[in-house]
Amino acid sequence: MNGKDFLSDQEVRWCPGCGDYSVLKQFTEVLASLEADPANTVVVSGIGCSSRLPYYVNTYGIHSLHGRAPSVATGIKLANPSLDVWIITGDGDALSIGGNHLLHVLRRNVQVPILLFNNEIYGLTKGQYSPTSRAGALSKSTPLGSIDYPLNPQTLALGAGATFVARSMDRNPTHLRQILMLAKSHEGSALVEIYQNCNVFNDGVFEAFTDKKMQSDHAIFLTHGEPLVFGSHRDKGLVLSGSQVQVVSLTDRSASECWIHDERDPMKAYALARMTGDLRPFGVFYREDRSVFEKQVHRALSETRSLEEVLAMGRTWKVD
């Protein structure tokens, strides 16, 4: 099977030019590379443009309630831990109404990759600002600019005790596929924030990071064990001195003196996550090994009692 075989027969209904198309494509290609069994795969979403994705994938799918995909997915995994479950969500879905369920699925470490389409806007409801919208963002509900301080999905996930935290983008298919593969292979909840362009209501917010030309100066791609180097000539690097992240020029320094990415280091991950300026990391910020919730639940249930035993428990008496 190739990527296309994972598409359902339903007409895709996003706006022409929407970043969601690319994510759908990479997602189906990843399913193909994984040789996923469509009959054993369940794609769960909340509500939003992004959350329409399950309809387009030829697996089992459930388009649930706004913000509740993590709980639905948890129920599915508790019911049948052997299913391959994916969560599709948006910045509004996951971080506004659904923030609490996201926290709890992450801390419990239910085995499920979570694709969080961040377009910094509510697409489906036609353009209100979202919890990730920047201060000053103009939207239908903030015609004078938003004053809410934006939520950082990366620090939030780390703070909630997530075991896998990553970021990718719609416009770098190779990177996105790679991160999705890693997320799928992770034992536990894997949060993948995907910068996604909503060309209708928030066009170009991520341009600096996703545009081929501008990207090299604004995006740092992370590789475990490799130094943090960027720039069109890979001539800039990062160093972490105490709490400060500094950009250094590599003309008079070697890359090996830079901050070496260690995805197992929670403090470094936090430092990466806090980089919300015009230089941003992409890749796996953090991963940690921790037992998987649904497996533990089922393990704990190994000592169950038959109905006969349950009925007979406690103080009973007989009348003959």
Added chain:
Amino acid sequence: MNGKDFLSDQEVRWCPGCGDYSVLKQFTEVLASLEADPANTVVVSGIGCSSRLPYYVNTYGIHSLHGRAPSVATGIKLANPSLDVWIITGDGDALSIGGNHLLHVLRRNVQVPILLFNNEIYGLTKGQYSPTSRAGALSKSTPLGSIDYPLNPQTLALGAGATFVARSMDRNPTHLRQILMLAKSHEGSALVEIYQNCNVFNDGVFEAFTDKKMQSDHAIFLTHGEPLVFGSHRDKGLVLSGSQVQVVSLTDRSASECWIHDERDPMKAYALARMTGDLRPFGVFYREDRSVFEKQVHRALSETRSLEEVLAMGRTWKVD
């Protein structure tokens, strides 16, 4: 007015020996020290044993819905930013059902101190495990021990973008009062986690940190600008080397070589917050200056239109 004058005429109905009594006492004393105007003070709570506190304080008070105190408080502050509003909540109230509202009040930076009574249990519903209960915790709903990975209120608050994050305990009145005073003086949301003993359903979980004798080896009290030193003879200190927190002996080292507490340093705060073992920090982990939500909202509203103007907006025509 002294602390007692801030008590209402209602009989306090916690279990004898409950840690809540101390928190109530320190809270009313802090109100007294602040010379708070009872008529201008509003105490808002959710549901839980802890959330009964407003009934016992002679101010305005609202005992709202489970988990929703942050939203109620936000509404109050938006209505009247000049009121002194306090939030009283529990670990279940704030972190289980109410996790999302907590996140959002913190990131918006509504000016309100939040007293989170953490007893690692659901008290009012008679003893189920809560999101902060340790792995293995025995409770009515986990007779074989909990398998959920506990939520860390401190990293969570930092991850959500909180501007003031602190911890204190029921059994150290002086410290608790001091932290509450700081929280009240903060410009924005101030999360104060309070270790509180539920002697009926979870007795002694914080003993190591709160017991006068054991405390010195397990609790580190933070002071801005001071080294992190502890031990009954103040003979131990902490150093932060890269991502690692290490305990060092001060017999062959001076305190000044230790990690100096800087409550303005987000990375250090995160390191403190991650200390969930048998050594734990108390005090202000982090604080940051950021504009206050309700003030910004009201500032943005300065340019409003009278009803006449609103009616006349857009395209109108006259019929004579």
Added chain:
Amino acid sequence: MDNTRQHLVVLLAGDSGDGIQLLGTQLIRAAAQSGQDVRTLSDFPAEIRAPQGTVSGVSGFQFQMAAEAIFDPGDAADVFVAFNVAGWIKHKHKLKAGGLLIASSDGFDARSLALAGLAPDEDPLEEARADVQVLDIDVKKLTSEALKSIDLSGKEKARAKNMTLLGMLTWLYGQDAEAMEVDLQRQFKGTVGEANRAAFRAGFHLAETAEWSAYRREVASKKAAPGTYKTLSGSQGIALGIAATARQLGRQVLYAGYPITPASDILHELARLRPEGVVPFQAEDEIASITAALGASFAGNLGITASSGPGISLKGEGLGLAVMLELPLVVINVQRGGPSTGLPTKMEQSDLFQALYGRHGEAPMPVMAIKRTGEAMEDVLLAAKMAVEAMTPVILLSDAYIANSAEPFRLPSIDTLPTIDAPSGAADRAPYARDAQGVRPWITPGTAAGMHRIGGLESEADTGHVSYDAKNHQNMVDARADKVNQVTRFYGPLSVEVGEHTGKLLVIGWGSTFGALRTAVEKLHKEGKSITHLHLKHLFPLHPDVYEFIKGFGHTVVVEMNQGQLVQVLRSQTQAPMSFIGQTSGQPFGADFLYAQLNTLSTQKA
């Protein structure tokens, strides 16, 4: 040939990118300005940008203009303006036999046929000629020619097609071209403005020079009542009501919302209008919005929140708390097709039961429904007045139909707006002491010596302290119910839309079925049938005279866009014979359909 008539129904259909809603809005505003009454009905695709040219991407805008007062957008269309094949085939059944189809022929080319799912050899325009008059023009070409000298891309020029059509239609309906140009000038500046005007003129000219008199359908006009007018949608009317509430109450209103179709527009409007005394707040979800609104009411503001379907279901717990706290609160439900996510852009009246009963415990609260756009503003004011003066949450029902349908609206004179008087806030009264109407005082933080604590646990009479006492609970349950039952003091007399106060057939409706129902009943009444139309604004408590009124008729029929909700409530209270006409299709009733149904019924029950 004098084509002047009393009313005309026009349907515009095409791709959602074609600017149809804008075209429609311009036309109806012009009609309203020239003294015609107007009602509209919009139909959007559920997708933000559905695939261009497809049937699922069709956007529709229907309106009726008339020389007399009208109440609905009409059933079958006299004129159908089709931007493309998809628009035509989706709605063609709505064009009257012998009606006029104005087709933009560029939207009927091979590619358009394919996108609409037709075979390449089909010729829908040719087929149409059998039943209707067809006027086809290549509007795209005409537009691009008119815009030749303007510095815009081809794609941008194509966007002005709607303006070309606006020109043609302005001529065809004999509307004031100059006024229209002034209006366009105000809206569109720079090159786009230039292009729009050029296109408009080209369309107008073509119509004029081609001598399209045969197609001309002017509608007579009648002088409207003096005053200042604008066209308004229901959501805009609600926003004005909220603005007026803040003024009349003399206190701030916290409007806390969370985006959801079709309620979001209220938030957008408030954010855009920035009325004095209104704080719009976009909360993190619907639970936060209702509890923030309640917090605001505790602090002495009036909290207002609005939502639709799923969001309203999330507010049930908050509503229950509002009942217990006895604080004022207005919750607006802009109903849409349900259950669950349902049909977010469609209309339905299926949330009545939920409004009446959707909370645990005995938690009664007043429930009202807006019957038309033009009354939205006053209904919000009345809901707010009841909420504040009776210290109770109030539910105000609207729906997707009212939210989006536009009418000419005469701006009220501010002096005539009702007063809203907050109940006592004096600290010398106990927080749950009741006045003669059962209303407790509204003592707000900041009031010296007024300190008190309230909460969701049952409260002791007067003091508001927590009470688990059995007698007290029964008394408080009774007292809350009693207080709500007394809000009928805010109601006007029971007034009839059409017909006599006794007779053979009584037709009862509520909410947005008003227009179609009134049109249908009026027609029957004019034909001499003994039929009366009563439209209920207050759904709980019902108007105290309703049951006596019903007894004055041989038969009653309740008409709703649901499976029978109000009818069940009425049946539980009266033995009078009663039947039901309902539909739950996401579509509004057509007046013709209701006419036929009621006609049959009135014959049967005569």
Added chain:
Amino acid sequence: MDNTRQHLVVLLAGDSGDGIQLLGTQLIRAAAQSGQDVRTLSDFPAEIRAPQGTVSGVSGFQFQMAAEAIFDPGDAADVFVAFNVAGWIKHKHKLKAGGLLIASSDGFDARSLALAGLAPDEDPLEEARADVQVLDIDVKKLTSEALKSIDLSGKEKARAKNMTLLGMLTWLYGQDAEAMEVDLQRQFKGTVGEANRAAFRAGFHLAETAEWSAYRREVASKKAAPGTYKTLSGSQGIALGIAATARQLGRQVLYAGYPITPASDILHELARLRPEGVVPFQAEDEIASITAALGASFAGNLGITASSGPGISLKGEGLGLAVMLELPLVVINVQRGGPSTGLPTKMEQSDLFQALYGRHGEAPMPVMAIKRTGEAMEDVLLAAKMAVEAMTPVILLSDAYIANSAEPFRLPSIDTLPTIDAPSGAADRAPYARDAQGVRPWITPGTAAGMHRIGGLESEADTGHVSYDAKNHQNMVDARADKVNQVTRFYGPLSVEVGEHTGKLLVIGWGSTFGALRTAVEKLHKEGKSITHLHLKHLFPLHPDVYEFIKGFGHTVVVEMNQGQLVQVLRSQTQAPMSFIGQTSGQPFGADFLYAQLNTLSTQKA
């Protein structure tokens, strides 16, 4: 003197730290074992540990034991066991004139008087002697003497007071002391066990040697039906029903809950019992628990969730989704006093309206109510069967009364449990293709070639694809309603509790009013009144024969612990004359009260 009687009502009251619930449980188990029927009623303070000795800290336990089948815990008590003044003054009106008060005089000392808010010079026992027989013993002293040689603190010894009383009462009611000792031995080990046994013996001995024959009140006993018995609370019965469901369905059950009084005990029981095939999951809130349950049902488990008041209000959106998805789901509402947080530990039936109507859109689902503890298990099984076999959410109503009241329960033989057959899961059927009963297949992930997508948007018939089509929506609304209406196939015949199938007065009840109602009606019936008691298990859809049945009576009265909910539903469907008896006080009806009310009514309507 033979004190043997047919039934006896005993009320135990004292501080919540006195071990009253334990004492009561021991007594009723012994009674049940000796062949008496038993019904109980517990009354806890709302606080976890209310201040000791105060009236608000009183814990009460009432039970009736009888030689014949009984259905309620009785009204006025024959015997009152008072551990302290507070317990006595809170409940003293419940002791019959001439009844017996057994008072632990140590709980009537000066300190106790003060704690209970009495003046130091009052002597409640002396006052009591005017109306009732008083037997006062210093139980504390007796206990501490009996435990002299046991190595426990004074405080710990005092805790054994309830065991001393257990000894006395065991003698007084002629129960088997040996069996009781064996039972105690099983429960309490070590020093505490020793102390409890010593106290028990001391109490028994005192009673025996003091020759308390005058106080002895033995209840005759009748051999119960053969079988194995245990005493069970309603919550325990529900847990057994869930355990049995997993077995009978042959699939796993995901029980997702969030703690709330009085529903939490179901979760506790399941966690404790660990029945095969049941996964108990404590979610982060009620929304997560219902959506997790629904996820589990999608994956082929049966999702079950339970809550009370506020938590149920939060589940409305999830219930609507379940309707749309047409997945099986059982939602149990253990009702408590409302609205809002209300009276968390009190009983009420005021959530019926919400169960029937508390969702946006047309979202019908079957609603059932448990009438007594002994039927909880079978009702859960039936609810699960309906949910699975009709692919629908089902609401099962319980309440605080049923949750906490204990009865002897004969363990069912497993072979007699109903089967639950999941509908087709074959991948060759379309996901929304319906069978003759309107039921869609349950094709679950893992089924090869069965892949499909479902969601909250309206689905196209058969395929389940998103559809905005008007006709389809109407059809699906009808089809969902139709499917739910067909669940009456799972109902047994309409059966009557007491009385004939036609007559003068029909009394209709539902849920936990059963016991008091049945007792009251039976008494009237025995007195020769033409009165019938019908108790509805199915509240939606109603049993198809209900309306015909009602027509067979001159008058119908509906009795509920609310302000009139079922009565309104019935009135909307029938013209039959109907009245209502209700109370919303957080307290159950007493059989005597109902007897009086119904007696008057039956005279009036005769």
